[in-house]
Amino acid sequence: MTTNASTMTAKTATQNACKLCTPLGACLAFRGIEKCVPFLHGSQGCATYIRRYLISHYKEPIDIASSNFNEETAVFGGSHNLKLGLKNVTQQYKPQVIGIATTCLSETIGDDVPMILKDYKAIMGEADLPTMIFASTPSYTGSHIDGFHTAVRSAVQTFATGGAKKNMLNLFSGMISPADIRYLKEILKEFGMPFMLLPDYSQTLDGGPWGEYHRIPPGGTPTSAIADSGSAAASIEFGSTLEAKKSAAGYLEETFGVPRHSMPLPIGIKATDRFFALLEELTEKPMPEKYEDERRRLVDAYADGHKYVFGRKAILYGEEDLVISMAAFLREIGVVPVLCASGGKSGLMKKRMLELIPDLEELEIQVREGVDFVDIENEAKVLKPDFLIGNSKGFTMSRKNELQLIRIGFPIHDRFGGQRLHHLGYKGTQELFDRIVNTVIEYRQNSSPVGYTYI
Amino acid sequence: MKGKEVMDTQNISLLEGRQKQVYEKTAGAPEGDIACEKTSLSGSVSQRACVFCGSRVVLYPVADAIHIVHGPIGCAAYTWDIRGAVSSGPELHRLSFSSDLQEMDVIYGGEKKLYKSLIELIDQYQPKAAFIYSTCIIGLIGDDIDAVCKKVAKEKGIPVLPVHSEGFKGTKKDGYKAACNALMKLIGQGSTEGISKYSINILGEFNLAGEAWIIREYYEKMGIQVVATMTGDGRIDDIRRSHGASLNVVQCSGSMTTLAKEMEEKYGIPYIRVSYFGFEDMSKSLYDVAQHFPERPDIMEKAKEIVRDEIKQYYPEMQKFKAALTGKKAAIYVGGAFKTFSLIKALRTVGMSVVLAGSQTGNKQDYKNLKEMCDEGTVIVDDSNPVELSKFILEKEADLLIGGVKERPIAFKLGVAFCDHNHERKIPLAGFIGMYYFAKEVYESVMSPVWQFAPRKGGVK
Numbered sequence: 001m002t003t004n005a006s007t008m009t010a011k012t013a014t015q016n017a018c019k020l021c022t023p024l025g026a027c028l029a030f031r032g033i034e035k036c037v038p039f040l041h042g043s044q045g046c047a048t049y050i051r052r053y054l055i056s057h058y059k060e061p062i063d064i065a066s067s068n069f070n071e072e073t074a075v076f077g078g079s080h081n082l083k084l085g086l087k088n089v090t091q092q093y094k095p096q097v098i099g100i101a102t103t104c105l106s107e108t109i110g111d112d113v114p115m116i117l118k119d120y121k122a123i124m125g126e127a128d129l130p131t132m133i134f135a136s137t138p139s140y141t142g143s144h145i146d147g148f149h150t151a152v153r154s155a156v157q158t159f160a161t162g163g164a165k166k167n168m169l170n171l172f173s174g175m176i177s178p179a180d181i182r183y184l185k186e187i188l189k190e191f192g193m194p195f196m197l198l199p200d201y202s203q204t205l206d207g208g209p210w211g212e213y214h215r216i217p218p219g220g221t222p223t224s225a226i227a228d229s230g231s232a233a234a235s236i237e238f239g240s241t242l243e244a245k246k247s248a249a250g251y252l253e254e255t256f257g258v259p260r261h262s263m264p265l266p267i268g269i270k271a272t273d274r275f276f277a278l279l280e281e282l283t284e285k286p287m288p289e290k291y292e293d294e295r296r297r298l299v300d301a302y303a304d305g306h307k308y309v310f311g312r313k314a315i316l317y318g319e320e321d322l323v324i325s326m327a328a329f330l331r332e333i334g335v336v337p338v339l340c341a342s343g344g345k346s347g348l349m350k351k352r353m354l355e356l357i358p359d360l361e362e363l364e365i366q367v368r369e370g371v372d373f374v375d376i377e378n379e380a381k382v383l384k385p386d387f388l389i390g391n392s393k394g395f396t397m398s399r400k401n402e403l404q405l406i407r408i409g410f411p412i413h414d415r416f417g418g419q420r421l422h423h424l425g426y427k428g429t430q431e432l433f434d435r436i437v438n439t440v441i442e443y444r445q446n447s448s449p450v451g452y453t454y455i
Numbered sequence: 456m457k458g459k460e461v462m463d464t465q466n467i468s469l470l471e472g473r474q475k476q477v478y479e480k481t482a483g484a485p486e487g488d489i490a491c492e493k494t495s496l497s498g499s500v501s502q503r504a505c506v507f508c509g510s511r512v513v514l515y516p517v518a519d520a521i522h523i524v525h526g527p528i529g530c531a532a533y534t535w536d537i538r539g540a541v542s543s544g545p546e547l548h549r550l551s552f553s554s555d556l557q558e559m560d561v562i563y564g565g566e567k568k569l570y571k572s573l574i575e576l577i578d579q580y581q582p583k584a585a586f587i588y589s590t591c592i593i594g595l596i597g598d599d600i601d602a603v604c605k606k607v608a609k610e611k612g613i614p615v616l617p618v619h620s621e622g623f624k625g626t627k628k629d630g631y632k633a634a635c636n637a638l639m640k641l642i643g644q645g646s647t648e649g650i651s652k653y654s655i656n657i658l659g660e661f662n663l664a665g666e667a668w669i670i671r672e673y674y675e676k677m678g679i680q681v682v683a684t685m686t687g688d689g690r691i692d693d694i695r696r697s698h699g700a701s702l703n704v705v706q707c708s709g710s711m712t713t714l715a716k717e718m719e720e721k722y723g724i725p726y727i728r729v730s731y732f733g734f735e736d737m738s739k740s741l742y743d744v745a746q747h748f749p750e751r752p753d754i755m756e757k758a759k760e761i762v763r764d765e766i767k768q769y770y771p772e773m774q775k776f777k778a779a780l781t782g783k784k785a786a787i788y789v790g791g792a793f794k795t796f797s798l799i800k801a802l803r804t805v806g807m808s809v810v811l812a813g814s815q816t817g818n819k820q821d822y823k824n825l826k827e828m829c830d831e832g833t834v835i836v837d838d839s840n841p842v843e844l845s846k847f848i849l850e851k852e853a854d855l856l857i858g859g860v861k862e863r864p865i866a867f868k869l870g871v872a873f874c875d876h877n878h879e880r881k882i883p884l885a886g887f888i889g890m891y892y893f894a895k896e897v898y899e900s901v902m903s904p905v906w907q908f909a910p911r912k913g914g915v916k
């Protein structure tokens with residue numbers, strides 16, 4: 001890990017964490033499967049806190065059931081509670097799928113959830129039961145992004161069947177915004193090849209008004225499509241630090257021989273070009289004119305705005321994959337991401353960044369894993385960036401140090417419309433570029449003695 | 456896009472094991488108590504949190520202490536600066552500290568890591584005290600946090616207080632108790648010099664959006680000294696000398712009655728229960744305190760004067776709101792039941808009736824009172840969930856829901872107005888001015904033209 005110009009001292013406690021806990025990611029992923037209810041096997045509090053947290057970003061009802069441990073459960077095991085909970089949630093929500101994730105507590109007491117589920121099925125009779133997906137997500141072994149990927153992989157393991165190859169693509173798009181998911185779906189449709197995108201919470205977490213309470217909001221990846229993923233022609237998987245052995249596409253490749261194409265999140269022109277090239281190759285169709293146009297507009301905008309951003313320094317934080325891809329994009333427009341930080345700890349961040357930014361070291365770009373906001377703030381004082389880019393959690397630091405914050409990713413709970421932000425593709429890059437340029441302009445305009453009205 | 460969903464919300468049946476926690480006040484309804492104070496039913500999507508949540512809520516506003524959550528990261532991350540409790544000075548409470556246990560700590564125990572964390576944090580932030588919350592995992596792996604706290608307290612010379620708040624060991628109420636235990640250890644440690652005979656502690660007022668300042672000002676205008684506001688804009692030194700006060704005034708009965716009772720036992724300080732929501736209850740809470748000092752009629756005089764002046768100031772605006780809101784119906788689902796009583800009265804002040812009243816943590820007496828207070832046809836629920844709440848909101852055709860963050864999207868999805876009455880609010884709703892803000896917020900949400908587009912109003916195609 002780089003330590004150049006670092007002010008960091010080793011500290012024991014985490015102060016203002018730059019990560020969330022594993023089951024949160026799993027619940028989010030489960031929300032992207034059609035007719036699926038997330039279920040946390042553990043204490044009530046975890047489910048409630050996670051719901052509250054997700055609600056503050058998505059502003060949608062998010063029902064997560066819990067097996068609600070009590071003292072007895074903790075001593076004698078969660079089998080009874082889990083079974084009763086599954087029965088109740090089935091009765092009340094009538095789900096087709098229940099996505100079960102463990103919390104630290106059920107993991108630590110060593111509940112054998114697959115065994116309990118087997119037992120439950122035997123008692124209840126398999127026929128009318130919802131399908132159960134199980135993700136083991138103790139929080140002390142990772143962060144929310146790990147829980148997310150574990151749940152996606154579990155879903156595929158549960159549903160995917162092999163069989164004759166179909167003319168179909170899988171896209172595992174990672175933890176992105178509902179708006180990004182919609183955009184990706186639009187792109188895939190334009191290429192005309194059937195596809196399965198997992199998870200798809202574009203509607204379940206950013207939907208319309210209801211006349212009645214939807215116990216499970218409409219939308220999500222159909223389970224039949226997940227079943228087909230084993231016979232797809234190929235999988236595309238976003239995520240620089242997501243390794244095959246932990247990923248859904250990796251599982252499909254290993255089990256059913258579906259080729260896995262892993263790439264960073266397509267942010268910036270180069271990464272998006274790569275994504276479209278991959279789509280052209282896999283679908284054997286040229287990029288639709290519409291996206292050629294989007295690309296042209298973006299190149300044009302880069303030219304129009306380049307002087308405002310060249311040489312500006314940014315501090316970037318958030319999920320590792322997002323940070324890596326954002327950093328590559330920033331380099332494309334001449335911004336130096338002087339610090340790229342994440343609370344995650346894949347151990348791969350710097351390596352992956354070097355692949356995308358070969359002059360990383362010469363530029364003295366610091367890459368830090370496993371950090372919290374106190375670390376980042378300390379660095380900010382030394383590095384004196386022009387602005388911050390990351391989620392809402394950096395607001396306190398931005399206010400205290402008078403640094404502008406450009407909000408991206410998750411969570412955005414101090415602004416409106418976080419779920420509708422684009423980050424990916426030419427369109428998403430365009431939005432990000434415009435925001436960054438405007439941030440610089442606004443700063444200049446406000447700090448200019450004249451307060452000019454033309455730029 | 457999917458075809459039409461089967462709309463069957465209103466035909467849902469209550470879960471087995473929940474029926475007794477729901478009651479509809481009708482002529483033929485069976486007598487008997489509403490079941491309550493039970494742990495939530497497994498698989499029911501309860502709106503409740505956990506023991507830790509209860510402790511964190513109570514102690515959160517103590518601003519010159521550091522709050523360290525011992526366990527894996529989640530519990531600390533989700534409670535980082537989440538509440539609207541403001542401070543007039545230090546702001547240590549707004550930081551989030553966690554021992555962030557990793558796999559090896561879980562296997563070998565987290566005491567060493569906690570000890571090191573504590574020493575480093577105390578050195579760095581120089582707090583007046585430290586609260587250490589033990590979360591679920593700690594209860595399981597059996598870390599002796601008491602011993603660690605004792606050791607650090609001795610080394611650093613500040614109170615280091617364990618808060619036994621393992622999430623699964625009860626309900627939110629048990630968390631209140633754990634918090635009160637921790638506070639009790641502080642009380643009695645400070646000097647009571649300079650405390651007047653006409654003095655009170657304000658308990659269970661968390662200074663959300665500065666509410667404690669509003670309340671404090673009323674009492675001070677009456678000539679009463681406020682020793683400690685536990686825990687709104689809380690200070691360790693004030694808490695330590697709070698046993699010198701003559702009376703404890705307890706709001707939010709659920710959270711701090713335990714403490715008031717213990718202080719009564721140990722220090723002979725009587726307590727009264729009050730509420731600061733709504734003109735009616737706010738006035739009463741001033742009168743009740745004044746009555747406690749009969750030898751000083753000037754205090755009562757002053758209280759009356761405050762009530763008169765304040766109500767006069769807001770009366771005309773309130774009439775405007777009332778004219779618009781009369782006949783509209785509200786649903787209430789909040790944490791404590793005591794708050795529900797005030798809200799019912801406050802809503803009546805602006806012409807609204809209540810069709811659903813519920814709480815996460817009410818007790819038998821609370822629900823008895825509710826039954827008496829509510830109009831015919833009102834549904835009363837304990838520890839409800841989104842499915843039930845939405846069912847009743849729609850069935851009873853509520854125009855407004857009052858609740859917290861988790862209830863908000865339910866209302867908005869269904870095209871129902873909403874008023875946030877939980878711990879995250881940024882506008883004060885306590886006191887006379889608070890009642891004005893409350894009425895204004897209710898008015899602005901209920902009367903908004905956006906609801907015309909809601910499907911239930913026939914708005915959306």
Ligand code: SF4
Binds near residue numbers: 023104530
């Ligand atoms: S116990 Fe684990 S799962 Fe639950 S909130 Fe804490 S970190 Fe998250």
Ligand code: SF4
Binds near residue numbers: 043045529530620
């Ligand atoms: S239930 Fe336990 S682990 Fe979950 S939030 Fe509460 S204390 Fe933390």
